[in-house]
Amino acid sequence: MSQDSRALVAVLGGGQLGRMLAEAGRHLGVDCRVLVPDSDVPAQAVAPVITASWHDDEALRSLAAGAAVATWEVEHVPVQTVERLARLVPVRPAPSVLAAVQDRMQQKRLLDSLSIATAxxxxxxxxxxxxxxxxxxxxxxxxxxxxxxxxxxxxxxxxxxxxxxxxxxxxxxxxxxxxxFVSFTDECSILSVRGQDGEIRHWPVVENRHRDGILITTLAPHPAWSPVLQARAEAIATALLRRLGYIGVLAVELFRCNDLLLVNEIAPRVHNSGHWTIEGSDCSQFENHLRAVLGWPLGDTTARGFSAMVNCLGTMPDPLVGDAPGTHRHDYGKRPRPGRKVGHLTVVSSTAIERDARLTALLKRLSDHAIPATTT
Ligand SMILES: Nc1ncnc2c1ncn2[C@@H]1O[C@H](COP(=O)(O)OP(=O)(O)OP(=O)(O)O)[C@@H](O)[C@H]1O
Ligand SMILES: [Mg+2]
The missing domain is CATH 3.30.1490.20 (ATP-grasp fold, A domain)
Incomplete structure (x- = not known):
């Protein structure tokens, strides 16, 4: 593909999500350009970065120049910024989505209006x-x-x-x-993608294990996965996607209370609980988000096997410790800081039993070497 035919996507935010979007774009022939208020961000390794305030109109013009579409990787961008950008280039999902979910109260009202259960x-x-x-x-x-x-x-x-x-x-x-406060059986999430033609695809429901409010491990599919669980989660995600006229990847975080699903919150973007899709699904959340916002056909969301993703908090583990054969390592290139998400490790297996054994061994290796992040 010649340089001229490459599509350019403008991205608000340049953290690890922006970095992985840009990485997914590479083999698609898609370039990403990023705007972010901070310097020294993970995306800078793989995409040109404009460092400027969200309120800098000149920077928004530079971001939009030549871009086919704009999107965001963080939901804390001022709605006004996104609305201004939308005058320069199509923004997907639409700015109205950000306005509907950025404030937790508005988000709960949205869920109530769809009769979707929450705490x-x-x-x-x-x-x-x-x-x-x-x-x-x-x-x-x-x-x-x-x-x-x-x-x-x-x-x-x-x-x-x-x-x-x-x-x-x-x-x-x-x-x-x-x-x-919800005494849940476990926490889970569903990631879904909606294309410009209205086509919707869902990844399997995954289980998310947190510590101190921070995601540590995702198991995909959920160990208690069933067609009923999947159908219930899909119904929630589909209602939201349709109501919002959503284009791109949407994450719905859920509390599972036996058979009942309560929505914790929704994230209008690619999501940490979808990182396993890079190796564990036919098409990753990052590739499908780019496909959706560009108006391209969506990729297949089928899981390739059984995956587990472990977040690395604070510092990246030594590869000699963390990376047993079959471990996929993602280092975001961030400076170490206690509690900070600096990378993740993913294992993919052909059976759930093998996945669980690999995950247990991985967590033990990390814990034996006192990797603070992952010691439970
Ligand atoms: N009502 C609740 N009952 C029980 N636990 C809760 C409740 N709300 C939040 N938590 C716990 O705190 C975690 C973080 O909450 P929440 O998702 O609302 O916050 P957040 O800061 O937006 O997190 P993130 O952006 O990492 O998803 C949840 O995943 C859950 O473990
Ligand atoms: Mg959350």
Whole structure:
């Protein structure tokens, strides 16, 4: 393919998700160009980066120049920025999607309007209203800032009424919601992609294991996968994709309470619980997101076998420790910092039993070498 025929995709955000989008673009003949407020970002190794504020119109023009389409890899971009960009180049998903999900309260309202089950929630406006919520929903409650949280940041579990004022002081001024604490069987997610022609494809439901609010391990497919579980999750994702007129990859994070699925939150982008798809699915979430936003035919979301993905937090493990044969290593090139997602490892096996054995061995190797991130 000649240089001239390569498509250019503009991406807001240049973290590891942007980096893996750009990597997926390479073999498709798609180039990515990234805009991000910070310097020294993971995507810089594989894509040209414009470093500028989200409010810099000149930078938005540079980002959009020659691009076929724009998208985002992070949902905390100001809606105004995305709307401005949409005047220069088509943005997919549409800016209205960001507006609908960026604020946790709006997102819950969207889910309620589709009769999709969530933990009972409320968005009190003052401390008195908080007391009423507490009386109505009971303890424990999870307090979440309405905007800007990730990896469990911007959250507190409220276990005693006496802590209410402190929680209100911490989150109240910027807006908060309370959710009832869910005693789930496990956490799972479904990733789905919708193309410009309305075609929808779903990857299998996966199980996500967290520690301190941070994703540590994804098992794909979910060990308790069944056609019924898949159908229930697909119905939720399909309703959201259609309502939002969504184009691209959407992640729906779920709490599974035996047979009941409650939506925790939705992420309007490629997602950490879909990293296994790079090696474990016919078409990865990154390739399918590019395909969808470009208006190309979607790739096959079938799983190739049984995968497990382990996040590396803090520092990357030594390859001599982490990389037994068959381990796929992804180093995002980030500076080490406690708790920071700096890379991930994926194993793919032909049976669930072998996958589980490989995962156990991988976690043991990491734990034996005191890799902080993955010691459980
Ligand atoms: N209502 C709840 N009941 C029980 N656990 C919860 C609840 N809400 C959140 N959690 C736990 O905290 C984790 C992080 O919560 P949530 O997904 O809302 O936050 P986040 O900061 O947006 O995370 P991320 O961006 O990493 O997905 C969940 O995956 C779950 O383990
Ligand atoms: Mg989450």
């Amino acid at each position: 009972p929630w409320a968005a009190p406006a003052d401390l008195d209203a908080c007391r009423e919520v507490l009386a109505r929903l009971g303890l424990p409650l999870v307090a979440k800032s309405r905007r800007g949280g990730y990896d469990g940041r911007g959250q507190r579990i409220l276990r005693r009424e006496g802590d209410l004022a402190a929680v209100w002081q911490e989150f109240g001024p910027d807006g908060l919601i309370f959710e009832r």
